[in-house]
Amino acid sequence: MKNTLKKLLIMIMAIMLIGSLTACGSQKDNVKNQSSNTSIFPNFNATDFQGNQFTQNMFKDNPVTVLNIWFTGCQACVSEMPQLETLSKELKEKGVALVGVCIDDVSMDKTIYAQAEKILKDNNITYPNLIMEHGEEIDNYLNNIFAFPTTLLIDREGNIIGEPIVGSIDNQKQIDDLNNRIDKIIENDKQ
Template structure:
């Protein structure tokens, strides 16, 4: 029931305080609680969270104004078969309907009117919460983008060619697979990664391997890694990172292998890392679903 699980407790506290503490700044009647003007104006001013708090206060005021009827209804909630995880107004209405024989006609009329006011309030809360969630998601995305370890990217492939951040800008999605030569699950998925690379070419993407033993152009480690790749018929690009680069530090922090991430055209990590080999069908399906979402987003932005 979202925050409403606290309502019974709140009413008990209010009873002790003669209901003077629940109104806050919103001493609203049923009719004013249903009005959308205060919520919209506060949202427009960028204070959606404060508007949500105000709306919850309006609901609490309804409970306080008709405390006897509401306390009776709250006490019967365990008897209702309504879904408390669904629409809150529907939940309250369902509880009332299931126990209507226990209420007078006046109580039913009062509670029904309050429930309809709550329905309007809940609609406003949902709209405002969507704004808050969208803003929070945007802030999180911006923070993640600013912190991406693949900005100003620089590396060398196993043939000695320099690679920069055009690696990402030229691809709708870049699948980066972190592995090391002595990791059996890592080696076990190499041929599957090569197949995935061929699939991604048609989608505007690419698979890139990062062997964490080959940092700083370690020639011996690169030679060993190339032998393993050849034995698995894996011909996609593999990179050696500089250990002191941001990308190198990111790779050094990986504790589980193999780990696979997706990077978009702007060098930003998208979604959560995939742990484990994609030769496991469940992992492959999950990765392909992520890849498709990144490609779709890229197409939408073109």
């Protein structure tokens, strides 16, 4: 009986370990359906790692903004960054912005700030990465994301379009699907 219980515990721990290594929460069910609660991304004030200020008005500049939400302890978030950097340059040609949001509380912990900065530098990231200022609306929204990375498509009115993309964007099929979604939003923007 003890051996069976021991084997069962080892199996459970192995399954949990494998699940945690595949992504920092890559199951679609781990994200509450944000679009059913609200179709508009919450108002926010943010600063990027170069000190530039951003608000929700940034969405007005492009027919689509791809918003990638990540944190420093998420290996899947960090490992997709080089692909996102390449994608950001391709999207720029379409008039689409790619913006990262680091949800670590870097304002309270300078070590985490330095770690986030190092991750961006080591991956040669040039697209903006924001640090959100605390506010009830944005904090509530971000605290309801349970899987990382999570990527949202936001139109120029600030509307979240479609379901969030949960997990890394790290293969050609995912990139093609993302581009198809972006093209449809751009087409709707022209009407």
